[in-house]
Amino acid sequence: MKLRRLITIGYEGANFEDFLATLKTENVTLLLDIRELPMSRRKGFSKTALREGLANIDIDYRHERRLGSPRTIRHRLREDGDYTRFFRAFARHLERQTTLLNELAAELEGTVALLCYERDHRQCHRSIVSEVLGEITGLVPKHRGVQGHAQREKVSRSRAHLGEGVPAT
Helix, strand or coil: CCEEEEEEEECCCCCHHHHHHHHHHCCCCEEEECCCCCCCCCCCCCHHHHHHHHHCCCCEEEECHHHCCCHHHHHHHHHHCCHHHHHHHHHHHHHCCHHHHHHHHHHCCEEEEEEECCCCHHHCCHHHHHHHHHHHHCCCCEEECCCCHHHHHHHHHHHHHHCCCCCCC
């Protein structure tokens, strides 16, 4: 089996259940965490908890630190807000990861989701990583947002409990 689909996803503002449900909906087989530091203040999104949550729904986890945005580049962006400079600096960093990117393109299988924090891929380094992997593999990356699965299910269950939306017999 070879890499069939490449998507990207950020978890900013999402809850963990919705995040997992979105990955299942997308038929993700591997979550490739491309944060330099796989830690988060958001429940479920740090490396160990994330790996465990994914294992519960049969999705593999892999962390590739070298595909993360280096601290100096991230911190400069926080200071100056210059995304043009940020993406130029990250692209230079990524050029040094060519061997890794080629290895990943050859060994990854199924549907792979590249993970980082930002909700908007246009403000995240994962857009560049996915573009380069796409060029190597011939795939067109798709950028996905976390859908509100848990909230919709909760509303649906409460309506059914109240008899709303339940057909009369």
